[in-house]
Amino acid sequence: MRHASPRSRSTKDRSSTVRPATRFDRRLSEILSHATDVFDEKGYEGASMRDLSRVSGTSLAGLYYYFESKEKLLYLIQRHTFTTIVERLRNRLEGVTDPEQRVRVFILNHLEYFLANQKAMKVLSHEDEILKNGYGAEIAAIKREYVRTCVDLLDELKRANNLEFSSRTAALSLFGMMNWIYTWYKPRVDGNAETLAEEMSDIFLRGVCADMGKSSKKRISITN
Amino acid sequence: MRHASPRSRSTKDRSSTVRPATRFDRRLSEILSHATDVFDEKGYEGASMRDLSRVSGTSLAGLYYYFESKEKLLYLIQRHTFTTIVERLRNRLEGVTDPEQRVRVFILNHLEYFLANQKAMKVLSHEDEILKNGYGAEIAAIKREYVRTCVDLLDELKRANNLEFSSRTAALSLFGMMNWIYTWYKPRVDGNAETLAEEMSDIFLRGVCADMGKSSKKRISITN
Amino acid sequence: MRHASPRSRSTKDRSSTVRPATRFDRRLSEILSHATDVFDEKGYEGASMRDLSRVSGTSLAGLYYYFESKEKLLYLIQRHTFTTIVERLRNRLEGVTDPEQRVRVFILNHLEYFLANQKAMKVLSHEDEILKNGYGAEIAAIKREYVRTCVDLLDELKRANNLEFSSRTAALSLFGMMNWIYTWYKPRVDGNAETLAEEMSDIFLRGVCADMGKSSKKRISITN
Amino acid sequence: MRHASPRSRSTKDRSSTVRPATRFDRRLSEILSHATDVFDEKGYEGASMRDLSRVSGTSLAGLYYYFESKEKLLYLIQRHTFTTIVERLRNRLEGVTDPEQRVRVFILNHLEYFLANQKAMKVLSHEDEILKNGYGAEIAAIKREYVRTCVDLLDELKRANNLEFSSRTAALSLFGMMNWIYTWYKPRVDGNAETLAEEMSDIFLRGVCADMGKSSKKRISITN
């Protein structure tokens, strides 16, 4: 953002309170959705406000009625995407008690949302370090909480089954497995979210050669 | 931009033949290294040639003596990084015959290089869709070969142990686990490459709850 | 140069339809006029957008609100100049039937416009090979038609008076005589358009020593 | 020229004295010739020193061994072209006494050299206002003398035949006819220099409808 200046009425004021959706909200959502597409295709830096204006059918100046800066726009997209996935997860975990199942629910929820909203999720994970200060902190907080949830789920699993591994490494590896799919996923080849979730859950929970027994494990040392 | 005109001596001509490193080569390498840092910090689009000029201590115009465009610069970085990691892998796999060990070698090689050259690797994986036409195709080809190598390793493993899983999904999941670390890795917390490689190898090969046996696996269905 | 992207509303769209002149049009005309001066003084290549911005009292970026490129600007100038002179010619030829008079009308029209719009005409004739592809083709087409008109006039004259000469060479010689004046014309010394038109018409139609009779003509051969 | 600085040994010093052609001179001529081609194709402003370096097979820096600036290069080309054509004219006029023949010799000499050295002549007439101060003045002086010669020839003709016309307008019209040919000349269509010279001489000396007699001349007045 080049010329930052205070605004009398900020986007945040409007959108953070709960109230019936106004015309403003609906237009905002539309624009957000178009912007998500553009960020997905060109990246945040590569996308210009003119691009956004074109695809959303609004004049360049008109966009600024809806958000005060490009950065804020990214923030709104990321916040909406994140809060939605977190909310869905909360609902789905309700009533599921088996620790392994809870992890599987987490994975399915993540992948399902990821594949249904690939563009938004790509923007979410790809444009990670753009947001500064306030906005960045807020998104980072939501993200930290989401990761925390996953770590907690793994801790439960460990406790329940008397396992030993680094929940942190495991959780972050799991996120890697899942978040990376935007680089390779092809619906025809890789199946739908449920299939993929099962495959990834299996790999994550049992490994690719689980049947061989842990005894075969040998340390390797490489000198080169 | 004025008309881009061919150069009498292009960067590619110089760098693709094998010969003793000249002063030109050394300066080129320096600049490449600095540029890698900047791309890492700001992203390709976000990094300006002025930034590169500043950190590499060369005048803006001087940079263009070494590569004819920003895009070519990215290409050179990516090519160098990729060919190096592929070459190392080849060397390390030599003499290792056990299929599981070969996968472990792959993981260790990747992570070791990744952590030692985090910035370059981040640039490699993050700025994936920038390069167009010729350059993009060349990098994509190297990448495809590298992925292919991993898939082949998993196929060997499957054959040897009579396993059944999608090598493609597994390989790409594995890459996700590994490539994602640039978003979270902290040396103090997460240990060195060998530790991490072991943890990830274990998760990937045995899963987090390998001991429980596959029998406990239940399908989940979620309606929401 | 960043990616050139299509504009939602291009200069061409605006200027090719017939409608009352808007504020946009008026400002456009002003800038076109200033640009003509600058192109005249420095040539197309020698004139910088910064020069244009300075003389037209607009910010550098502001210019691009009116035309999408320097090339398009040249195109607009050339098109306007050419269509105006062609239109005037059409009007003036109406009602004139005597073939010789028609040629004289052509000459007078050309010179009058040339002297009244010297700068524009110099730009028109001097910056002939700049425009590429579409724009160039369009201007070339108008020009071809204009030259064609002149050749036709000479053909009429030939038919009417039973003369024999190459209409093409004659027409292009005539254009040479007229178009070259931008290199030497001085109002005080050379008189106004009418005077000049008469002199040139006389030279072109009767030659400088018409009274001597054609018999004196001798072939020359030079060896050197 | 951006960074003008004095030179210990200037090109002019070398080339303006009469002495046997050295290796320096020969290379200089080659480069001049190549440069003429490039200036012809791209114009003076449009041609870059890099272009010249490329076509003349000399390094960019190497060019500066032969002339101290791009401007000087243009000067050398223009001076050489001009002095050659003037010299030839002098030789050819020797011994020709008939005033009309002398004019015809002038025209033939100009056209012959023009067609044989089209590129150089185009550069000569097209890049007329580039040279500043000293160089410009020198070229302008040669040019003025050349034009003066033509005007004198016409004055002789007038005196000899008791004619009345503006020698200045006539001479400059004649130059227009001749110099303009670079915009339209096609060898196949328009014949060789001799043919063209005869046609133009006839038009210039007798006009296109000389046979009709001067009586038919009517004044035209246009109101529009």
Add this chain to the structure above:
DNA sequence: TATGAATGAGTGTTCATTCAT
């Protein structure tokens, strides 16, 4: 004689943003 390496100043163009209406 000739060039590899370098540079300050400039190029055309696009950026996110503003503001009067």
Add this chain to the structure above:
DNA sequence: TATGAATGAACACTCATTCAT
């Protein structure tokens, strides 16, 4: 609500030229 018009700052890149070797 929405936009036409405008802008300062930045962009990637090229320019003519220099100088140590």
